[in-house]
Amino acid sequence: MTEALLQLRGITKRFPGVLALDGVDFALTAGEVHALVGENGAGKSTLIKIISGVHQPDAGRIDYLGTPVTFPTPRAAADRGITVIYQEVALFPDLTVLENLYVGAYPRRPLLRHSGRGRRVDWMAMRARAQDVAASLGVKLDLEAPVHRLSAAQQQLVEIARALLRDARVIIMDEPTGPLTQQDAARLFSLIRQLRSRGVGIIYISHRLEEIFEVADRLTVLRDGRRIVAMPVGETTREMLIHHMVGRTLDTLYPHTARQTGPPVLEVEGLGTSGALTDVSFTLGRGEILGLAGLVGSGRTTLARAIFGIVPPGRGRIKLDGVDARIAHAGRARELGIAYVPEERQRQGLVLPFSVSENLSLVILRRLSRLGFINHASERTVAHDVVRRLDIRTPGIGVPAATLSGGNQQKVVVGKWLAAQPRVLIMDEPTRGVDVGAKAEIHRLMSELAGRGLAILLISSELPELLGMSDRIMVMHRGRIAGELSRDQATQEKIMAMATGVA
Amino acid sequence: MNIRLLWRERVLIGLLISSGVVLALLSDVFLTPANLLRATRYAAEIGLVALPMTMIIISRGIDLSVASNMALSAMAMGLLWQRGLPIWPAVAIGVVTGTLAGWLNGWVIARVRVPAIVVTLATLAVYRGIATGLSGGTGILGFPESFLALGAGTVAGIPVQTVIWIAGIVIAAVFLTRTTNGRYIYGIGHNETALRFSGIAVDRIVLGLYTASGFVAALAGMIYAARVGTAKSNAAAGYELSIITAVVLGGTSLAGGEGTLVGTVLGVLILTILQNGLTLARVPAAMQDVLIGTVLLAAVLTYRERPMRKEVSAQSTSQPAPRRAAGRAMSDPENTLAAGEERRKP
Numbered sequence: 001m002t003e004a005l006l007q008l009r010g011i012t013k014r015f016p017g018v019l020a021l022d023g024v025d026f027a028l029t030a031g032e033v034h035a036l037v038g039e040n041g042a043g044k045s046t047l048i049k050i051i052s053g054v055h056q057p058d059a060g061r062i063d064y065l066g067t068p069v070t071f072p073t074p075r076a077a078a079d080r081g082i083t084v085i086y087q088e089v090a091l092f093p094d095l096t097v098l099e100n101l102y103v104g105a106y107p108r109r110p111l112l113r114h115s116g117r118g119r120r121v122d123w124m125a126m127r128a129r130a131q132d133v134a135a136s137l138g139v140k141l142d143l144e145a146p147v148h149r150l151s152a153a154q155q156q157l158v159e160i161a162r163a164l165l166r167d168a169r170v171i172i173m174d175e176p177t178g179p180l181t182q183q184d185a186a187r188l189f190s191l192i193r194q195l196r197s198r199g200v201g202i203i204y205i206s207h208r209l210e211e212i213f214e215v216a217d218r219l220t221v222l223r224d225g226r227r228i229v230a231m232p233v234g235e236t237t238r239e240m241l242i243h244h245m246v247g248r249t250l251d252t253l254y255p256h257t258a259r260q261t262g263p264p265v266l267e268v269e270g271l272g273t274s275g276a277l278t279d280v281s282f283t284l285g286r287g288e289i290l291g292l293a294g295l296v297g298s299g300r301t302t303l304a305r306a307i308f309g310i311v312p313p314g315r316g317r318i319k320l321d322g323v324d325a326r327i328a329h330a331g332r333a334r335e336l337g338i339a340y341v342p343e344e345r346q347r348q349g350l351v352l353p354f355s356v357s358e359n360l361s362l363v364i365l366r367r368l369s370r371l372g373f374i375n376h377a378s379e380r381t382v383a384h385d386v387v388r389r390l391d392i393r394t395p396g397i398g399v400p401a402a403t404l405s406g407g408n409q410q411k412v413v414v415g416k417w418l419a420a421q422p423r424v425l426i427m428d429e430p431t432r433g434v435d436v437g438a439k440a441e442i443h444r445l446m447s448e449l450a451g452r453g454l455a456i457l458l459i460s461s462e463l464p465e466l467l468g469m470s471d472r473i474m475v476m477h478r479g480r481i482a483g484e485l486s487r488d489q490a491t492q493e494k495i496m497a498m499a500t501g502v503a
Numbered sequence: 504m505n506i507r508l509l510w511r512e513r514v515l516i517g518l519l520i521s522s523g524v525v526l527a528l529l530s531d532v533f534l535t536p537a538n539l540l541r542a543t544r545y546a547a548e549i550g551l552v553a554l555p556m557t558m559i560i561i562s563r564g565i566d567l568s569v570a571s572n573m574a575l576s577a578m579a580m581g582l583l584w585q586r587g588l589p590i591w592p593a594v595a596i597g598v599v600t601g602t603l604a605g606w607l608n609g610w611v612i613a614r615v616r617v618p619a620i621v622v623t624l625a626t627l628a629v630y631r632g633i634a635t636g637l638s639g640g641t642g643i644l645g646f647p648e649s650f651l652a653l654g655a656g657t658v659a660g661i662p663v664q665t666v667i668w669i670a671g672i673v674i675a676a677v678f679l680t681r682t683t684n685g686r687y688i689y690g691i692g693h694n695e696t697a698l699r700f701s702g703i704a705v706d707r708i709v710l711g712l713y714t715a716s717g718f719v720a721a722l723a724g725m726i727y728a729a730r731v732g733t734a735k736s737n738a739a740a741g742y743e744l745s746i747i748t749a750v751v752l753g754g755t756s757l758a759g760g761e762g763t764l765v766g767t768v769l770g771v772l773i774l775t776i777l778q779n780g781l782t783l784a785r786v787p788a789a790m791q792d793v794l795i796g797t798v799l800l801a802a803v804l805t806y807r808e809r810p811m812r813k814e815v816s817a818q819s820t821s822q823p824a825p826r827r828a829a830g831r832a833m834s835d836p837e838n839t840l841a842a843g844e845e846r847r848k849p
Contacts, residue, residue, distance in 0.1 A: 309702075310699065310700065329702075329704070330699060330700065330701075330702040330703075331702045331703065331704050332702075333702060334701075334702030335702075340700065342700050347694070347696055347697070348696050348697055348700040349697060349700065350694070350697055351690050351693045351694045351697050351698070352693070352694065353693050353760060354689075354690065354693065358686070362690065362697075362698070362701045362703070363701050363702060365683045365686060365687075366683055369682070369683050372682040372683055372684065373681050373682055374681060374682065374683055374686065416701070
């Protein structure tokens with residue numbers, strides 16, 4: 001093994017009441033993709049924050065490029081070539097790509113030709129170097145486009161280019177494929193391989209284990225703030241990895257039980273909204289899990305929102321239990337027994353400063369009150385019920401939802417809708433950013449609910465999840481239904497072919 | 504009902520008591536029952552309007568048009584009475600006018616989706632302009648005794664408007680803390696999107712808030728007219744800033760989601776006794792404004808030191824806003840009018 005680019009020894013970090021990291025060792029060599037895996041709360045974020053100068057370790061030492069270092073601020077780490085690309089893209093949406101590439105470090109040149117120190121932004125030099133970097137990566141970047149017009153994948157590219165412009169030696173990627181389509185993710189992986197061949201060290205964090213097997217060379221597993229194991233990726237298997245992460249073996253990953261699909265609950269006929277959806281028709285039966293696949297932007301989320309009344313209805317009809325439903329707004333959808341677990345949990349699903357119980361009662365608050373007055377006792381009862389039923393891990397129903405882990409927050413969103421006892425449950429990316437343990441629990445819950453007759457529409461970008469959970473899979477392409485596959489017919493290849501318009 | 508005071512409310516009570524003590528030392532008139540009761544007459548006007556204002560600011564909105572609306576509704580009432588309508592029907596129509604003006608604010612904000620600050624900044628000018636146009640530049644005087652009692656009368660020794668204010672506080676507090684819509688108002692302030700995605704009729708609640716604000720402003724406009732004995736177009740000029748100052752002093756965050764009516768009531772009381780007491784102590788008006796501004800800033804800064812349970816995540820984003828508001832409210836020349844208004848009627 002070559003000499004380590006970055007070496008951490010015995011890193012310990014305490015936060016009030018928690019030992020976030022307990023004597024963790026970690027080593028990254030140049031030209032290596034090192035995956036950092038573990039459930040939410042295992043200490044991955046803390047470790048990254050220590051490497052990137054956000055937090056200071058309480059004990060332990062960091063060697064970088066062979067010398068001991070401390071990074072008192074993120075800026076100090078960035079200046080030495082350590083860059084973090086966070087899950088949520090951290091660009092300025094209204095600035096151009098070029099401006100974003102250099103934010104905080106604009107190259108200067110003198111105001112007049114021989115007037116000494118640089119004062120004026122050197123746009124020409126910026127453009128030239130940016131083009132060099134883009135060319136070396138083999139990608140095209142429209143330098144003058146405002147960032148908000150770029151796709152998630154392009155924005156990520158901007159972040160990577162920005163890191164390279166600053167001569168990054170270490171790039172940390174936190175769930176980089178979260179917002180990407182399958183194709184964009186594949187492109188990102190080839191980019192990562194390129195970075196690796198240039199000698200950049202990459203720390204890669206993802207909940208999607210397939211990706212780790214695809215892109216990483218080595219991996220380190222963290223659990224409860226301790227390093228459990230570090231080894232080459234080739235020496236482990238998916239099952240072993242999960243075992244290391246959760247400390248137990250998960251029985252089945254996608255618990256699909258044979259069910260009888262009952263009579264149609266939701267019938268959609270010729271649904272269309274201006275621009276986004278064209279002539280969408282399908283039925284969803286009692287006790288059925290209907291998977292909805294498609295690339296980002298194919299209209300899956302718009303379809304869900306049209307059914308739920310967030311997007312104003314256009315052409316077409318929606319029937320519930322055979323009765324015509326005019327869904328003009330989300331309140332109507334709720335009354336009709338339609339529930340929607342939205343894709344952006346923190347922005348659309350939860351009121352983060354509200355307590356767990358206040359979030360759980362949000363949808364059914366009117367039912368929990370008389371003459372407008374909230375019955376706090378029944379609110380508590382409902383909250384305790386849901387917390388117990390979904391096994392939401394929280395210190396109490398009174399703590400803010402913001403303090404829960406991603407998986408438990410997601411359970412709160414699901415729980416607030418289950419409290420409303422819906423007939424149709426639409427789940428939009430229900431396990432995105434959720435750790436393996438909670439993911440399995442959400443899947444088990446879905447199977448259980450379907451088994452009791454709930455009709456579920458599952459939108460997911462994760463094909464193994466769709467294939468594992470669905471009774472039937474419907475694929476969307478450019479606002480239309482491109483095709484439908486039964487559970488037995490469906491394969492990743494067939495879905496991708498339909499989703500990209502090849503089939 | 505469990506009354507557990509937040510840190511900032513304890514700060515406010517301390518502030519109220521200490522300013523009371525200091526003012527009592529500075530002026531021997533200050534701590535007389537007559538003076539304190541008189542001070543509550545002014546407190547009731549800004550205090551009433553501050554109740555819906557608190558809810559609006561919690562929902563992350565603002566209503567700058569309240570003082571203009573007070574003048575407009577009082578003007579409408581005065582003109583109708585002058586043209587021969589009996590006083591109480593005229594008052595009723597005046598209150599309806601203000602309610603409609605508030606509803607119009609709400610409609611543009613909720614349905615047309617224009618930011619509240621823009622809409623109400625516009626109607627601040629529009630409503631005042633209409634009031635001035637209607638008045639033809641002169642005030643209306645000579646209202647019957649029965650009406651003037653609203654501003655100058657007492658019930659069991661307590662000023663009429665103070666009784667109305669106390670009733671308003673109770674109703675508003677029960678509404679905000681006990682009802683579903685009260686809960687939703689906090690929710691809208693924290694995360695409106697999540698409420699929409701929960702199927703809650705956010706627009707209807709917002710519309711209701713601004714309508715209520717118009718109704719209460721109209722009511723306060725009647726009380727103001729009754730207190731000064733005149734319906735005039737420049738009535739209550741600059742009150743909106745005193746009202747917002749009291750609400751922010753009371754710990755309501757302009758970033759939304761946080762705030763209590765207990766805090767607002769304390770904020771109103773502190774603002775009032777400072778204005779009243781400092782005038783009695785013969786502190787120059789300019790100096791009073793500097794003092795009040797400093798108190799506001801200092802109070803809001805102490806709130807930052809102790810994040811409360813519920814506000815943990817909102818804390819970091821919420822604090823700069825009130826400070827900005829503080830600067831704006833107190834440096835605005837309009838505000839001296841609010842204080843001056845009161846000083847003209849000691």
